[in-house]
Amino acid sequence: MTLLNPRALRWKIAALTATACCAVAAVIGVLVHQAMAERSEHTGNERLSARLAAAEREYTRTGSAPLEVEVLTPERLDAPLARALAAKDPAALYATWNDRKPPNWYWMWAAMPVEDGRVLVARTDMSSEVRGLQLLDRSIVEAVLAALLVVVPLAALATEPINRRLRRGSRTARAIADGDLDARIGPGGRARDEITEMSAAVDEMAAALQHKLEGERRFTADVAHELRTPLMGLSTAAGLLPENDEAAELVRDRARALNALVEDLLEISRLDAGAEQARTDTVPLGELVTDIVRRTGTPTAVAIRATPILETDPRRVERIVVNLLTNAHRHGADPVHVTVEATTTGARILVRDQGPGYPTALFTEGPQRFRTGTPERGRGHGLGLTIALGQAKVLGAGLTFANAPEGGAIATLDLDDGRGPPRRSSRGNSKAIRGASPTPSPPVKGAPSGPPWPPTAPASTHCSHTTAACSTSEDA
Numbered sequence: 001m002t003l004l005n006p007r008a009l010r011w012k013i014a015a016l017t018a019t020a021c022c023a024v025a026a027v028i029g030v031l032v033h034q035a036m037a038e039r040s041e042h043t044g045n046e047r048l049s050a051r052l053a054a055a056e057r058e059y060t061r062t063g064s065a066p067l068e069v070e071v072l073t074p075e076r077l078d079a080p081l082a083r084a085l086a087a088k089d090p091a092a093l094y095a096t097w098n099d100r101k102p103p104n105w106y107w108m109w110a111a112m113p114v115e116d117g118r119v120l121v122a123r124t125d126m127s128s129e130v131r132g133l134q135l136l137d138r139s140i141v142e143a144v145l146a147a148l149l150v151v152v153p154l155a156a157l158a159t160e161p162i163n164r165r166l167r168r169g170s171r172t173a174r175a176i177a178d179g180d181l182d183a184r185i186g187p188g189g190r191a192r193d194e195i196t197e198m199s200a201a202v203d204e205m206a207a208a209l210q211h212k213l214e215g216e217r218r219f220t221a222d223v224a225h226e227l228r229t230p231l232m233g234l235s236t237a238a239g240l241l242p243e244n245d246e247a248a249e250l251v252r253d254r255a256r257a258l259n260a261l262v263e264d265l266l267e268i269s270r271l272d273a274g275a276e277q278a279r280t281d282t283v284p285l286g287e288l289v290t291d292i293v294r295r296t297g298t299p300t301a302v303a304i305r306a307t308p309i310l311e312t313d314p315r316r317v318e319r320i321v322v323n324l325l326t327n328a329h330r331h332g333a334d335p336v337h338v339t340v341e342a343t344t345t346g347a348r349i350l351v352r353d354q355g356p357g358y359p360t361a362l363f364t365e366g367p368q369r370f371r372t373g374t375p376e377r378g379r380g381h382g383l384g385l386t387i388a389l390g391q392a393k394v395l396g397a398g399l400t401f402a403n404a405p406e407g408g409a410i411a412t413l414d415l416d417d418g419r420g421p422p423r424r425s426s427r428g429n430s431k432a433i434r435g436a437s438p439t440p441s442p443p444v445k446g447a448p449s450g451p452p453w454p455p456t457a458p459a460s461t462h463c464s465h466t467t468a469a470c471s472t473s474e475d476a
Contacts, residue, residue: 009166010159017155018148025144029137036136040129045096047124048110052094055120056112070121077111077119085111085119098126106130165195169202179393181210221269224262231259264383271390278313278394285310285317285347285415286340292321293338298329306342310417316391317415320399321349323384324411328353332409346416357403 005011055069065071074082081097088095094112099105106126111119168185175183184206185199238255241248270276286304293300321338328336332353339350385401392399398414 010156013159014152014155018152029140044108051122052112224265227262276394280311283314289340292318300336303339308342308347320388320391323388324351327384349413351411354408357409
């Protein structure tokens with residue numbers, strides 16, 4: 001999160017602090033303004049009261065008023081002043097009227113009736129009081145703005161310890177999601193607040209999750225290891241059965257399937273434990289993919305649109321491609337196409353079938369072992385793509401899945417050159433593949449795994465650069 005992100009927590013707290021400061025300043029400013037206005041009004045009344053009292057004494061004694069006081073009949077009074085005099089409290093000695101014409105005309109008028117029906121009229125200039133009040137308002141606003149320039153940055157800085165603890169929690173959560181089950185937030189200082197309680201709860205959840213997953217891993221590995229010995233005996237016994245017997249062939253087929261399942265479980269347990277390491281080598285990817293497709297024995301069309309040479313682990317690439325092909329043929333529909341393309345960072349392998357596509361539920365739920373999705377995509381153990389995803393993670397490759405608008409499923413394996421920075425395996429971000437759905441989809445689709453990885457035999461292979469089947473001739 002960048003420092004200038006307006007949606008960051010620090011700026012939200014700073015904005016709340018600024019709002020509170022402005023509210024307090026507004027209340028105080030209104031009170032001060034009202035007090036000063038009342039004081040100015042009182043000052044003007046005092047001046048007019050003293051002036052009218054002196055004029056009344058002078059008018060009673062001599063029949064004339066001082067120069068600053070006029071003697072008028074009620075008919076000659078200004079209308080506002082006449083209305084104020086008419087509405088005067090009988091107990092009051094005079095009535096006042098504020099004549100204001102901004103920006104430079106501020107007068108207070110006063111009218112006092114005398115015994116002969118005439119009215120003594122006086123006025124005083126209130127410009128100095130009004131300008132003083134305006135200056136006070138301006139000073140309050142300037143003081144508030146200056147205070148905000150100090151308070152807002154201080155509030156943003158004061159929230160940095162909180163932000164640091166929250167960022168640490170988010171980094172730990174991402175590390176746990178990426179497979180680091182030993183990651184913990186920790187106490188993070190002496191503070192005992194809601195963030196501390198949340199951190200402790202997340203650590204407890206991570207510990208419980210780690211304990212559960214490690215138990216599942218141990219159980220899977222133990223079961224697979226314990227099954228290998230009886231399976232070896234079963235396979236040996238099945239090999240002694242007659243060759244041309246239907247029941248014997250069924251037993252041998254099921255023994256091979258069970259043996260493949262056990263090997264898949266062992267591989268998954270190793271991938272989950274993070275015990276797998278890639279052993280890279282310089283690989284001509286086009287020849288490798290062509291040889292992989294040839295040895296699967298499936299009717300798969302191959303298009304080599306580039307001949308990139310990468311630093312990668314050929315065994316793991318083969319494991320991924322074999323599982324994708326097995327999944328496409330078993331759960332999709334012919335024709336199945338494999339395409340090798342070059343990218344700016346390495347190479348891309350696309351496996352496409354013409355079947356019903358990946359189930360929408362699996363896009364939202366993520367990888368589900370022992371689940372094959374919709375019935376129309378066939379049956380299986382649901383481990384093939386789980387293994388492919390794990391192997392892609394070991395390679396630092398991106399494995400994504402999408403459905404083509406015209407039908408069919410597309411699997412994309414993006415390989416980076418091993419000499420560059422590794423790529424994280426994608427979870428649910430489908431790339432824009434030829435005809436692929438733009439809707440992101442997680443890398444999951446239930447499928448059985450392919451056959452065990454065989455050693456690569458030397459071969460000379462030719463593939464057309466359009467979608468067509470490969471022709472291969474082995475070296476003697």
